Amino acid sequence: MSIIATDEGRAGFAAGAFASRLAAGLRLARGTLWKSASLLAVFALWELLPRLGLVDRVWFPPLSQVLGVLVQMARSGELQNHIAGSLVRSVTGFGLAVAVAVPLGLAIGWYARLRDFLTSALEFFRNTSALALLPVFILFLGIGEASKIGIVTFACFFPILLSTISGVKSVDPLLIKSARSLALSAPAIFTKIILPSAVPSVFTGFRLAAQSSILVLIAAEMVGATRGLGYLINYAQFNFLIPKMYAGILTIALIGLAVNQLLVTAERRLSRWRVPTSNA
Amino acid sequence: MSIIATDEGRAGFAAGAFASRLAAGLRLARGTLWKSASLLAVFALWELLPRLGLVDRVWFPPLSQVLGVLVQMARSGELQNHIAGSLVRSVTGFGLAVAVAVPLGLAIGWYARLRDFLTSALEFFRNTSALALLPVFILFLGIGEASKIGIVTFACFFPILLSTISGVKSVDPLLIKSARSLALSAPAIFTKIILPSAVPSVFTGFRLAAQSSILVLIAAEMVGATRGLGYLINYAQFNFLIPKMYAGILTIALIGLAVNQLLVTAERRLSRWRVPTSNA
Amino acid sequence: MSTVFPSSAVPAPAPKIALRVDRHSFRLRDAGGEEFVAISGVAIDVPAGEFLTIVGPSGCGKTTLLEILAGLASPTSGSLRIDGQEVTGPGLSRGIVFQQYALLPWRTALANIEFSLEAAGGLSRHERRDKARAALELVGLKGFEDRFPHELSGGMKQRVAIARSLVYEPDILLMDEPFGALDAQTREVLQQELLALWQRTRTTVVFITHSIDEAVYLGQRVAVMTSRPGRIKAMVDVDLPRADLDADIRAHPDFARYRHEIWDLLRGEVARARASATPTFWSDPTPPRERSQAAPSN
Amino acid sequence: MSTVFPSSAVPAPAPKIALRVDRHSFRLRDAGGEEFVAISGVAIDVPAGEFLTIVGPSGCGKTTLLEILAGLASPTSGSLRIDGQEVTGPGLSRGIVFQQYALLPWRTALANIEFSLEAAGGLSRHERRDKARAALELVGLKGFEDRFPHELSGGMKQRVAIARSLVYEPDILLMDEPFGALDAQTREVLQQELLALWQRTRTTVVFITHSIDEAVYLGQRVAVMTSRPGRIKAMVDVDLPRADLDADIRAHPDFARYRHEIWDLLRGEVARARASATPTFWSDPTPPRERSQAAPSN
Amino acid sequence: ADELETKVIRYQSSTGADVSPLELADALGYLAPITLERVGDVQGGPANLQAAATGQVDIASAFNGAVLNIVAAGAPLTSVVSWRGTNELTSPGLYALDDGKTNTARDLIGKKIGVNTLGANQEAVSSIYLAKGGLSPEEIKQVTFVPLPTPNVEQSLRNGQISAASLGFTFRDAALARGGIKALTRNVDLLGSYNDNTGVLRNDFIAKNPNTTKHLVSAIARAIAWSQQKEKEDKRAEVVEVYSKYLEAKGRGTGLAPLKYWQSLGIETEGGWIKKEDFAMWVGWLNSRGEVDGSALDLSKVYSNDFNPYWKGHE
């Protein structure tokens, strides 16, 4: 649940195995509390605002009520069905976007002529709202899974592309020189120099893309869908099943958090070598 | 119209003022052609696919027809009205997002404790779809401009925040050491070291945010709007005015291109010092 | 931060710099957080206005020591006093020249020098520019004002970094192999300039170098460090007539003596550090040209 | 790429390296695309197996020359031939040690050395590891295999970079002040190792240094460059008995003579480069301590 | 007349080209001294109801089934006047390709029906069609309703991605004009003439503004009655003209073309008073969806004819 990687493992320094472990445990507990404090505050507000009558319970039901609905939906298996539907779409769309955007971003960042050629069309599409294009996607890809996956891919594509290009641009030129002096092939320079350098930037792109995929999924599942969390939210909203709508939103947010955590962990793995920039 | 800055000014090298200027002009013309080729190809496809009957003209009218509608709308002043409506919303929303996300991103990237505290709530909101939150925004901010601007701000906020944080993380620690050795204050370190270093990353965030603002504008202007390009697209779609719908989409894309160009130029200005990474 | 040294070890009057590093260690990332002791038991007092040079084998902890002096790192156990005051962070009274330049890549040579004047404050834009220009000229870079660091050669970058820390005239100058990337002649010129500056302003200087000649030529005292973990092996007082800068003190008979003394002190250290090194990786004794024709993968 | 030098200037048999740089210029970013001529009229032939050292004032174009030799830059006008073949890009036959280390920050010391072996290819993972270990040991870094570059001292980084280019035994070694950040003793050890390696494999070496001693000690020939724009001012043949590495050729009477000759050749250059430098930016002759108490902004 | 508590009424207009009784009342001058504040356009009844329930607008209109739904969800709203209805002239319907594959309700089992929005009129009527076609509740569940953007409905039908589409108003006319499409059923064939949309006010608005409410509802009812009169006299063009001029005067004249196809408000009762049946007919449909228990609703609390002068106490 972290926006950027934080280095945990600073525990265990003092002598005396037990005391040290105890202290470390306490520190870890305190750290975890501190790290969840803001989210807990949000949840507390969510519970209290409607309970205290500061907002209308009908439109903003307290968290506990939403959780109740969530549990009920999980029991009946309805929730799992929607989650499965959405996950297939977003994972496929995200995966396709990664598979295309990362290599393309590396190539565009590297080959000036390719960049010059592709930029105008890419920028044109990038600045077209995925939502506005929904009818066009349906026109070309039909109302089935293809158009939904297509629009998720479209939405994930550009954050990954731009971040990858920005990552390539920030590579230390001296490292590239050194690789070129070893007569490394272009693909080898990519994988051995540019990719590791660009990791933080690429991962920022991934995390933004994951967010984008959530955003458009709601829109994509507005049309031609019969299951999925976006469908659930739409359906609940149009039928005034307000707690159910919030249950859908909460589920998406929680899944988003989990995915983000996965990405942050993966990034941390890949950039252990980095000198921490921040001060304590 | 470029995804990343390309260095133009390589013109004018050869001796002989006129010949050199001529050559430079030709090279520039050839460069411009090459740079627009892909977009021109897209436009050609747009014109030809429906004309050759490969897609249904009714649902996918040729570009020329869309341009005709566009010109007509521009003549009547309708187009300008919609553009003005949307621009006010997106510029305000974008501006607010920049004003909050950049300082916050710098602070989060820098102060580990602040980061630990805020991350959980921020990540929770980040992974909540702006579209799903539309009803909640309306609930709290009303149906007027405030909720529309609010949702644009929300959508722009996170790309800028994440990119800024990622920018801070990529600052050379030696430069920070050197600034600290000069007893620079934290704000001075921000403005003199971290911000210039983070410029490319922050600008990538800006460009992604501009894209996000376009995306959600369509959704925001679905509710309670009387003008704006999102409104135009919805309205046209609902009333079956297909060429008008495409005219709206095209206008948004063109404005997006212009904004992007602005950002690219600004970034290029701010990072003239950068060593070009790419090979020719 | 407490120190294990008895306070009686600090002589009166209080020195400009009183450094006590009981121990300084780094936590290694990969080896499961294993601790690496870089410095152990170093006590240095530098009187105001002294020029102290430090020599020691590569990796013995010189840079680390300098960063502690600059306040950029706190010793794992130990303390730093400046003018008798306990100090925990960096301050403008101490200027540092880093081993690796640390120039801002987005600023020109001139603007990089102005940077430290901006940090110091108290000058108008115009005054800053003038001072920075003069400093650039001093290090022989007139005409390179508008170059970005990546448009400068290695030695030029180093000279800009030197100019940057000289220009705001800090009380204490901390220099980490500042002349390392300079040719012998430029180096000599800058050594003289530095001495002249020091004599005129009586700045306190702590100067790390790899050149024993340079250490003896510049330092009133030379601290010789041992290899890992770094300790002060010896403090050599260098008593040479420095008043007349034009006289070649390198030709002074004592110069060679000091040089030799320090060389001897160091030799053992380096040998100890490299005890087991033997070149064993060249698998094939044939000349490379022949080999490269035979080898399939070359 | 044509050359203005008549082809008759190339002696037979073809040298290992035949470099002709008619002119090499940089385009400055800020000054409206103004051209800056860094090298002008340099012609160097290096016979196979020669050890050539290059000295010259800071900023004279040594690094630029080396990058052209490495194929990382093409001369604005000129040509490079290796073994008689025109060469336009980098190749594995030439190994380069950069003035600024150029280590991959995400790889450990050992993995950084393996990097060049991976590029060279033809070895198993295991062999690479063994060779890399041996190379690290040679440069005195046994025990530092798993350190990341930012966990190493300046001199250690430089040694890793040296090990990295030695380990894959290129035909031609291009070294840009490789021993600049090393203490005198480590430097001497590595100089000896390098000579031993060179004698054994007869690698062709082009070696840039700021130390005249080092240039004479290592080089069969020393190229002395002029300050901007860089030219070859003189080629000094150094005829010293190098066969016995254990004999101290620095004590040889001719050594001092060569040293002096080169020193003289360089002195004029440096003086020319710095003609107008005068220290004028210290506005205030009072000692800094007093001043800092009086100044309001300190 | 009693003093009006509020003289400004906030509302959202519809993105479709249809005559709104509220705006018609304004066009006819019946609303004065009340003025209308158009907050914006809204897409679909449910969103409009939500805006009313959260106090964003004062009056909204929606499909009666949706009104039942939102009231069941706890929103304090009351229907006060009918807004639209279905008759011979206006009836939307369920359309399929004229290729002989889809002819009856049974042919739709396991197939998809395209609709505009979920939870709206079209979905409810289609369900009734399926039930009347003899499908069991289990079989009806095998028919999926797919929400589609307007431009994609006809196209998806023609591409065979949906087996039937609910089409109304101008879209149907345009689709039929291109041929190859036939009606499976029309709402009017299925249910006869009936009122399907009502205008709603918030309960607290009614309580705080009894006089304004009365004036407002009366004005709308009068406008409905006026239109009904013109429809009866076959002077539809007058209604269109009055309404068009009104829109033009408000600067909204750009999308008027479809208005020329306008036929009727479709409202059956004079002045649009509300019949119990208008709501009762959807309770079954609501229950079948299993989300709310429509039977628990007190229908008499869902609507009120108290402010409609044309209501003479009939059931």
Ligand SMILES: Nc1ncnc2c1ncn2[C@@H]1O[C@H](COP(=O)(O)OP(=O)(O)OP(=O)(O)O)[C@@H](O)[C@H]1O
């Ligand atoms: N990218 C560049 N753009 C502009 N000028 C450059 C660039 N690279 C080098 N120069 C200039 O070319 C000249 C030669 O630089 P080079 O790095 O070759 O010098 P050098 O002899 O290696 O000096 P040093 O001993 O200080 O490393 C210098 O004046 C430098 O400013």
Ligand SMILES: Nc1ncnc2c1ncn2[C@@H]1O[C@H](COP(=O)(O)OP(=O)(O)OP(=O)(O)O)[C@@H](O)[C@H]1O
């Ligand atoms: N961040 C770090 N993490 C782990 N070890 C470190 C770190 N910084 C320095 N060291 C280790 O501390 C020791 C001393 O390093 P330091 O840079 O002070 O050496 P030095 O005397 O300046 O050497 P050189 O002359 O080569 O620059 C070295 O062994 C180095 O590997």
Ligand SMILES: [Mg+2]
């Ligand atoms: Mg050091």
Ligand SMILES: [Mg+2]
């Ligand atoms: Mg150099």
